[in-house]
Amino acid sequence: MIDAVLERIDADLEASLERLFHLLRIPSISTDPDYADACAEAAVWCQGALAELGFEAEVRPTPGHAMVVAHRADGASDGPHVLFYGHYDVQPVDPVELWHTDPFAPRLATEADGNKVIVARGSADDKGQLLTFVEACRAWIAVTGKLPVPVTVLFEGEEESGSPSLVPFLKANAGELSHDVALICDTGMWDRETPAITGSLRGLVGEEIVVTAANKDLHSGLFGGAARNPNHVLAKILADLHDESGRVTIPGFYDGVPETPAEILRQWEGLNFTAADFLGGVGLKLPAGESDRSVLEQLWARPTAEVNGMIGGYTGAGFKTVIPSKASAKVSFRLVGDQDPEAVRAAFRAFVSARIPADCSVEFHPHGGSPGLRVSLDSPYMARSLEGLSEEWSKPAVVIGGGGSIPIVGHFKDILGMDSLLIGFGHDDDQIHSPNEKYDVASFHKGIRSWARVLAKLAG
Template sequence: MTQAGKLDKVLTELDQGLDEALDRLIGFLRIPSISTDPAHKADVRAGAEWLCNELQTLGFTADIRDTTGHPMVVASSQPGEGRSLLFYGHYDVQPVDPLDLWDRPPFEPELQDTPDGKVIRARGASDDKGQLMTFVEACRAWKAVHGALPAGLTLLFEGEEESGSPSLLPFLEANAQELSASLALICDTGLYADGRPAITTQLRGLVGEEVVIRAADRDLHSGHFGGLAANPIMVLAQGLAALKDDQGRVTLPGFYDGVEELSDELRSDWDALGFDAEDFLSSVGLKHPIGEKGRTPLDMQWNQPTAEINGIAGGYAGDGFKTVLPAEARAKVSFRLTGTQDPARVRAAFREHMRGVLPADCEIEFHEHGGSPASVMDITDPAFAAAKQALTEEWGREAAFIGAGGSIPIAGDFKRMLGMDSMLIGFGREDDRIHSPNEKYDVESFAKGARSWARILATLR
């Protein structure tokens, strides 16, 4: 039988087994594996045990690896001559509060008919149990047709992603040889906004910083001291306002070192998406995009770095009015990074900038709130073009290479610690309500997601 014929049989196997696959997913979703709540520690382990047992039943060599927190599940197939692949997902879920906003109990999954099609409603349906099970089901169908699992696969399923992954980096370091592969596959993403299949090829990094400015030893009467004594809020505001010029560019020296312009291929892909910035902003009550002059909206959202003020506190902000010069003011600031920007250099430049606006009578201190570089994948690897074509064939729409405005640290960790790029492919939709009440996953996403992975595996064997 030709490879194309075998692929067709795998796809048919997935179609015929969809109801049973949904039953398995429903069983998985019943487990309240909330990693942030110590009361659910046993439930998180139960989720790991369910997954490990399922993988062993399929023929994977699978076991549960204990950590100082929640366990990892690691599984592997027999080595082969093709390229080795590491697939990553997480089986823990977000808390469910506020519970009264759920239309049904969050761990009693249900298939529901909606105006947009059938969905499965439950916590974790989209983030990330439904997503990771698309790959598991693709492997199940592959074995049914080929008589064996795809060779050279390693699966890593984490139980702490929703609680900050405290055990992940030590685990990667301790198991680097076992987990290293030629390419990582990550499912914790989604379709593009209009339902178009996509491969995320770059993710922004992040620097978080809190700055505190202090002056007098107490709040001062603005009538007695105003105009004479230093006002920490004013000093803070001046420093923060000077972070950008009138063209929308960040003014920190060396800030744009490592930021690269889009390649022609990515620019063409992004232009073809037809992104409407006004429509995007209208969903949150806005209309007019801002940002650096001369940049397209997607360039600003995915490929350009940012400087944003996330919170300011100081003085009196309660009911009524209190005319004081505050003794202290503070702000939380974040920078989204792209290209090869160095988080440490960006943090140092921000601190130097704020020290430069400080009057003699003021003191300043900084508190670090994490930092990670951007992740940019090498799309010249033929696997990316092959996967893009596979997605296009499955969904009947041209797949796109896209960026992400946020950060998915695991992709950077794989690059930095294991030396491999990641292909981020997921099938969630913007209305899946992840992290919110009434989370759902479209049955179409689940079914076509599994078929997509089957096609991708076929191109990479």
């Protein structure tokens, strides 16, 4: 049966591209109120595309942009009920003068290496990826009259503007949306030939600290050497965050950090990833993290403490000999495993407070916190999905980590009680959020075929 479905996908590729181009022409920029009507149009288009396939599909209003919710439950009763998530909104196009053509006039282009790509805002993030799943469903329904497993679809219209309506919507509709496993397409492959499932994401804690010494800025000639300089205090505290091996020195920081399974480390070693290649692209040579860990492990499976900004004293043009009254820094922590965001925050504040001199004071301002996330490697859904991807790409699919954070995964876990599988077909050079965003035609085509195989595997 899967062979007939794949043949249908191949035969229908041109029509699939036409449908994608229609959606790409809608300028659904969620963060700009001037495009509210376009966002509404995109939601209606998605609802119509799903209703055409026999889904019970609705546009659901929110205080912001609408959600699209759809159900089709005619799949195998003994297979998992999946929730597929994507977003129909896109980033602004500025600076528009750097686009080679109209961002909302999608076109096919051939790159210098002969690779064919779809160029338009939203082609990779996330309209092209979203439609790979829809088109896979289309092929299954056309060939068999049904889907292999029951499917619920949730399309959001505010992902690119912070998802302000998402958490309340999930809480209000948890009974309807909570199923066996969530499928999320907003990710990428390891490389052009190697499919991947993102099996872990790092959490995040943000803190701003303000150190105050004197009650006003001081002349460094009149007070230098005698008055406490908060720049010195702050710089020493921040330098103390790491030891010479790159390990974070905050007591209790590594509580809940698991060791990466040997099987996964071996898989990562086989990816031919080098620190020189990774850092060379940004003008660096030497990795600066934990010296006993590979760069991939540092990025995907280890926690971090980073200083994102420092302000103190005169920073304008020219020179001003001043001892500032205040100095501040913005510090972020990426978390993994079972690290508790609030425990990390409390430990950091205690670490800083213990190093504040008696004639100085410190203030703390929190900037969000979320835990890291892991998908169980023993999950049958993981194993079946890897098998389907490997068959399509004729190369073993790999489990990779994500250095950043994708909040929706945490919300699905906390609110809906569901694990997520992050399966996407984007590439690092797709220029998402940038001018001339593109999505490889091969990614779109084989992405559709991949989802068709994954659905078949999930059905058992």
